[in-house]
Structure formats: C-alpha cells, structure tokens
Amino acid sequence: VAVLMSLSLVGIDLTVLSVFGGALGVGLGLGLQKIASNYVSGFVILLDRSLTIGDMITVDKYSGKVTQINTRYTVIQSLDGVESIVPNEMLVSGAVQNSSLSSSMVNISTKVSVAYDTDVDFVVQLLIAAALSVERVVKDSPPSAYLTSFGADGLDMTVNFWINDPQNGRGSVTSDVNRAIWRTLKE
Numbered sequence: 001v002a003v004l005m006s007l008s009l010v011g012i013d014l015t016v017l018s019v020f021g022g023a024l025g026v027g028l029g030l031g032l033q034k035i036a037s038n039y040v041s042g043f044v045i046l047l048d049r050s051l052t053i054g055d056m057i058t059v060d061k062y063s064g065k066v067t068q069i070n071t072r073y074t075v076i077q078s079l080d081g082v083e084s085i086v087p088n089e090m091l092v093s094g095a096v097q098n099s100s101l102s103s104s105m106v107n108i109s110t111k112v113s114v115a116y117d118t119d120v121d122f123v124v125q126l127l128i129a130a131a132l133s134v135e136r137v138v139k140d141s142p143p144s145a146y147l148t149s150f151g152a153d154g155l156d157m158t159v160n161f162w163i164n165d166p167q168n169g170r171g172s173v174t175s176d177v178n179r180a181i182w183r184t185l186k187e
Contacts, residue, residue: 034089035072041088042071051091056099056166062086065167079169099166105138106166110174112181113154120147120155123185130184131161134176138162 008014045051046069055066057076064078074091076084099106114123124145131143143161150156159181163173 034087037089038072038087041092042069042073044092045069045074045088046071051096051098054100054167056104058097058099059086059090059094079171104164104166105141105162106164106170107160107162108170108174108177109158109160110178110181111148112157112159112178112185113151114157114185115154118155123157126184127157127159127181130180131159131177133180134161134173136163136165136168136173137177138164 004014051057051066051069051074053066053069056064057066059076062076062078062084064076064082064084066074067077067083068075071088073085073087076086078084112127124147127145128143131137131145132139137143138161141162143159145157145159148156148158159177161177163170
C-alpha cells in the first residue's frame with residue numbers, strides 16, 4: 001500500500017501499472033498454454049494407452065520406435081538411430097500412424113517389370129516363391145503377385161508380402177526380396 005501511495009504521490013499513474021500487469025499476465029498465460037497442453041496430452045496418452053513403448057509410429061515427419069513416454073514429450077527413435085523428442089500435443093491432436101497397435105504385421109510391396117512375351121502365370125508363381133524364400137517374410141500370410149499395368153518396356157508386376165518385425169526396418173527385407181526375385185528371374 002505504501003509503494004502504491006508513494007507512486008501516486010510522485011505522479012505515476014496507477015492505471016499504467018495495471019495495464020502493464022495485465023499484459024504481463026496475458027503473456028505468461030499464452031506462454032504457459034503450450035506447456036500445460038503438453039502435460040495434459042501426456043496424461044491422456046499414459047492413461048488411454050494408445051501408445052506404448054516399442055510401438056512403431058509415424059507422426060508428422062517423424063517415424064520410428066517409441067522409446068520413452070513422458071508427461072511433456074515422447075521420444076521416437078528412427079531406424080537410423082536418431083532420436084526425436086516430440087511434444088505430446090502433436091500425438092493427441094494430430095494423426096498418428098501406429099504400425100504395431102493391434103498387430104505388428106506390416107504389408108510391403110515391390111515392383112518388377114518383365115518382357116511382354118513372358119508367361120504371366122509362371123512369373124507369378126516364381127515371384128511368390130522368391131518372396132517366400134526370404135526369412136523375414138511371414139509364411140502364414142503368403143505373398144501375392146499381380147500384373148498391375150502395361151508399361152512402356154514390359155509388363156509391370158507387383159509383389160506384396162507381410163513381415164511381423166517392422167522395428168528391424170523395411171528397406172533390408174525389401175532388398176532381400178528384390179535380390180531373391182532377381183536371382184529367380186536370372187535362373
């Protein structure tokens with residue numbers, strides 16, 4: 001009270017201080033809004049268990065395995081080992097692709113072109129056998145091969161196959177299937 005009275009006696013208008021105090025309060029409120037939103041989102045994620053440690057997810061431009069879930073942020077480790085700290089608000093308010101929520105099975109496809117004079121039915125059998133020869137390809141859900149289009153240089157075929165360990169990466173198994181297809185077609 002003494003400070004306020006002395007300020008008014010000196011000639012400082014107290015309405016200026018109230019405007020300054022209001023602006024400071026609004027600034028602090030807006031600044032803390034994101035932090036509070038991340039904390040609330042963290043509690044939502046922890047309580048509804050939509051994400052668990054070990055899940056393979058993609059959110060915005062981040063993709064990888066969930067290694068930590070905290071109240072303010074979640075750590076996502078990509079397949080090349082880079083860890084990203086993602087605010088929990090992004091996981092609650094945006095779309096999240098979870099490759100391992102109810103099942104760890106992931107479908108992958110690769111394409112191959114063969115000459116126009118190729119026996120398509122025979123090539124389909126060869127492509128399926130080549131995909132099945134790769135260790136990581138799931139045998140319970142067998143691969144499939146389809147004639148998808150007529151390309152400029154040949155018949156475009158697509159081979160679909162399933163894996164159940166997406167945390168080990170998709171590129172290596174796709175390469176293994178492509179190499180098995182190459183060996184089979186060379187023979």
